[in-house]
Amino acid sequence: MINIAASRAVDNPAFDLSNCGVCCVIEVENLTKTFGNLNAVDGISFKVVPGEILGFLGPNGAGKSTTMKMLTGFIPPTSGRVSILGSDIETDTITAQRRIGYLPEGTPAYDEMTAASFLDFIARIRGFEPPERAQRVRSVISAMSLEGVVNQRIETLSKGFKRRVGLAQAIIHDPEVLILDEPTDGLDPNQKHQVREMIRGLSKDKIVIISTHILEEVSAVCTRAIIIARGKIVSDSTPAELQAMSPHHQAVTLRLTHSSDREAILARLNELPGVRLVEGEDRELTVLPDSSGDGLLSSVTGLVSKEGWQLEGLFQERGRLDEVFRSITAGVAHVRD
Amino acid sequence: MSGINVIFRREFASYFATPIAYVFILIFLVLSGVFTFYLGNFYERQQADLAPFFSFHPWLYLFLVPAVSMRMWSEERKSGTIELLMTLPITRQDAVVGKFVAAWVFSGIALMLTFPLWITVNYLGDPDNGVIVASYLGSWLMAGGFLAIGSCTSAMSKNQVIAFILCAVICLLFILAGFPLVLNSFNAWAPSFLVDTIASLSFLSHFSSISKGVLTLRDVLYFSSMIIFWLLATAAVVELKQAG
Numbered sequence: 034m035i036n037i038a039a040s041r042a043v044d045n046p047a048f049d050l051s052n053c054g055v056c057c058v059i060e061v062e063n064l065t066k067t068f069g070n071l072n073a074v075d076g077i078s079f080k081v082v083p084g085e086i087l088g089f090l091g092p093n094g095a096g097k098s099t100t101m102k103m104l105t106g107f108i109p110p111t112s113g114r115v116s117i118l119g120s121d122i123e124t125d126t127i128t129a130q131r132r133i134g135y136l137p138e139g140t141p142a143y144d145e146m147t148a149a150s151f152l153d154f155i156a157r158i159r160g161f162e163p164p165e166r167a168q169r170v171r172s173v174i175s176a177m178s179l180e181g182v183v184n185q186r187i188e189t190l191s192k193g194f195k196r197r198v199g200l201a202q203a204i205i206h207d208p209e210v211l212i213l214d215e216p217t218d219g220l221d222p223n224q225k226h227q228v229r230e231m232i233r234g235l236s237k238d239k240i241v242i243i244s245t246h247i248l249e250e251v252s253a254v255c256t257r258a259i260i261i262a263r264g265k266i267v268s269d270s271t272p273a274e275l276q277a278m279s280p281h282h283q284a285v286t287l288r289l290t291h292s293s294d295r296e297a298i299l300a301r302l303n304e305l306p307g308v309r310l311v312e313g314e315d316r317e318l319t320v321l322p323d324s325s326g327d328g329l330l331s332s333v334t335g336l337v338s339k340e341g342w343q344l345e346g347l348f349q350e351r352g353r354l355d356e357v358f359r360s361i362t363a364g365v366a367h368v369r370d
Numbered sequence: 371m372s373g374i375n376v377i378f379r380r381e382f383a384s385y386f387a388t389p390i391a392y393v394f395i396l397i398f399l400v401l402s403g404v405f406t407f408y409l410g411n412f413y414e415r416q417q418a419d420l421a422p423f424f425s426f427h428p429w430l431y432l433f434l435v436p437a438v439s440m441r442m443w444s445e446e447r448k449s450g451t452i453e454l455l456m457t458l459p460i461t462r463q464d465a466v467v468g469k470f471v472a473a474w475v476f477s478g479i480a481l482m483l484t485f486p487l488w489i490t491v492n493y494l495g496d497p498d499n500g501v502i503v504a505s506y507l508g509s510w511l512m513a514g515g516f517l518a519i520g521s522c523t524s525a526m527s528k529n530q531v532i533a534f535i536l537c538a539v540i541c542l543l544f545i546l547a548g549f550p551l552v553l554n555s556f557n558a559w560a561p562s563f564l565v566d567t568i569a570s571l572s573f574l575s576h577f578s579s580i581s582k583g584v585l586t587l588r589d590v591l592y593f594s595s596m597i598i599f600w601l602l603a604t605a606a607v608v609e610l611k612q613a614g
Contacts, residue, residue: 068614105457109613130459137457141450143380145387157376158458186387202454 056119058082059104059210059240064113066099066264073099075264076113081240081257083209086232088255088272089244092362096264097244098138101214104242105135117210131159134208138215138244140199144188148179148198151187155202173201177231193224200231210240217250229254248354252276262362276352278361280309280321285333288346289316298342305332316345373460377468378475381442385476390441398434398480405430406487418495423487424505424581428545428573431516436537438477439520440530442469443608447528456612466605470514470521470597477513481506501583508580511593512573516541518600525607541573548572 059081066074074096081087091097102108104115106122106129115122117129143151152173156166174183177197182190187198196216203211216232217225232254235241243255251258252272260268260275268275276282287302289295293316302311302320309323322329330349337344385391402423406412410422446452455465491497516537523536546552547568556565569575576589 066614102453107453107457107612127459127461130457133457135454135457137450137453139450141452141454143384143451144449145384146380150383154376154380155458157379158373158460160372160459 057209058116058118059242060114060116061104062114062116064100064103064115065111066096066103066108067111072264074103074110077261077264077266078113079259079266079269081242083238083240085257086241086243086255088251088258089242089261090248090251090258090358091244091246091261093246095261095362097246097261098214100261101135101138101212101242101244105133105137105212106130107137131206132208133210133212134203134206135211136199136203136213136216138218140196142187142195142198142202145186147184147186148190148194148201149174149183151198152201152205155205159206161206169205173205176204177201178227193220193227196220196224196228200228204235208239210242211235212242214244215246216243217245217247225250248358252354260358260361268361272354275354275357278357279350279352279354281319281350281356282322282352283327283329284319284321284350285330286313286317286319286346286348286350287333287337287342287344289318290343290345291316293343298340301336301340302333305329305336307332373464374468374471377460377465378472381469381472382475385438385472390438391476394434394438395480395483398430399483401430401434402426402484403487418491418497420487420491420497420502420505421581423484424509425578427509427512427581428577431513432541432545433538435477435513435516435541436520436523436534438473439517439537440524440533442473442521443525443604444528444530444533447611448530452612462605462608466521466601466608470518470601470604473517473521474510474514477517478510481510481513498583504583504585505581508577508585508589508593511590512577512580515544515573515593515596515600518597518604519544522600522604522607525604525611544571544573546572546574548574548576548578 061080062078063076064074064078065072065076077096077100089097089100099108103110104117104122106126109123118132120129120132122129143154146154149170152170153166156169161169174180177200179194179197179201182194187195190198200213200216203213213232217228220228229250232241232243243250245251255272258268258270258272258275259266287298289298295316295318299311299318302308302318305320307323307329308320310321311318312321313319320329320333334347337347405426406420406423410426412422415422443452446455456462488502491502492499519540520533520537523540524530524533526536527533549572553565553569556568570592576592579586580589
């Protein structure tokens with residue numbers, strides 16, 4: 034288990050837990066769900082504090098959705114405990130559910146209802162009375178830019194609008210906890226951007242948990258990433274720390290011109306201190322740093338100007354999340370350090 | 371209570387948001403007319419009552435009620451909305467009762483739309499309207515019993531066809547339990563208390579007195595406890611299915 038930052042969030046001085054205690058955090062202890070012989074979720078524990086946007090990452094079938102379903106009280110755990118802001122999800126289900134906004138996987142909604150009547154239904158079930166009810170519905174309609182489709186049946190809406198209706202119902206009661214299961218799955222890049230903007234725009238004292246298998250999402254919106262594989266937590270860190278685990282973290286790529294002497298440049302780069310490996314095809318050479326990493330960019334650029342090489346381009350990478358994701362979830366430690 | 375109310379409103383509106391409601395009501399009215407006038411010999415009997423109308427209700431409900439109840443939970447499971455519903459702050463019991471009451475009120479409306487028959491019989495003769503009112507209430511109670519069974523079978527499967535068939539079969543068993551044919555076959559060998567128990571569980575034995583206009587406390591209690599039992603069973607099945 035790569036546990037760089039298991040307790041970082043808790044140590045963060047911005048969230049003084051001695052003041053708010055268990056009443057403002059989500060605590061998951063040893064959560065397990067077994068279907069027949071299959072351990073879908075296998076003893077996971079974590080804690081989330083307000084202000085965190087937690088990305089829940091994992092390959093398909095890793096147990097992400099099952100965990101979300103247990104966090105929200107839809108399915109009971111086989112063993113273990115979930116506490117939502119101090120309310121146990123199994124014994125105090127309704128209290129906990131009042132404080133959660135949830136977007137289930139695939140955005141289920143009553144297709145035969147119009148978007149407006151669906152949101153009105155959710156507002157009623159959330160216990161809002163007039164005139165606040167109508168005002169809540171109006172405010173989420175405008176927050177999700179649904180004005181043009183409110184009187185359409187949900188079954189006639191495009192995937193993007195349907196997702197926005199699902200998000201609107203999740204935030205209608207301004208919940209302290211927002212749990213979104215694959216909120217951008219199947220959306221086009223513009224729609225993904227909108228959903229991420231919405232998540233980023235949430236007030237900073239909320240707890241947000243997003244499950245996803247899209248890595249860019251994690252660096253785009255999350256402050257923390259938990260990776261699970263085969264029902265177990267295999268990594269708990271910040272997106273930046275995840276990137277730092279990539280062999281390509283701080284790697285420098287040179288794009289050569291047609292006339293460059295590739296072999297000579299390759300040989301000179303290999304001699305640089307702090308270089309672990311130079312790879313690449315055709316006119317691209319990528320210099321991977323060894324463990325120290327820092328200073329690689331300056332030594333490469335120093336060499337380039339000293340030798341007077343003509344380049345089409347030169348850039349530095351932050352690290353490849355997909356590489357880290359693959360190596361962590363495959364259980365093979367190809368990770369630096 | 372408010373949870374039940376919100377679920378009821380949504381479910382009830384959803385019947386009318388799709389063609390289901392109109393198709394059901396149309397078929398119910400046509401068939402009850404056919405049964406009453408052709409099979410029930412409404413005119414030939416020369417009696418001013420609605421007995422031929424009511425006596426066919428158990429058979430009419432046998433295949434019409436499952437058609438109303440089958441989507442109650444199956445559709446929620448199939449479309450995934452059950453995950454939304456069960457993570458909203460309402461109890462499972464509220465959802466079960468709200469859905470049932472919506473279906474029950476809907477069937478009550480279908481039943482009330484048969485009022486032209488009541489007008490006809492009053493125009494043709496001088497019936498005992500008290501008997502007719504009691505029969506209507508009894509028929510509605512019986513529809514509730516059928517619907518509660520349908521609610522439970524709908525919770526059992528995400529496939530509406532299976533929910534329909536299961537409901538129809540269970541309802542048929544409850545009807546047949548009072549049929550002389552069935553009872554006679556038990557009479558031959560079973561102790562009389564067993565025969566009585568089977569007969570007392572039958573929709574038919576309880577409804578036969580109702581269709582004659584005798585709405586006794588015993589029959590009301592019977593149908594009420596049928597409804598309560600099957601709704602409790604529904605809640606249990608929903609919970610069981612949720613646990614995976």
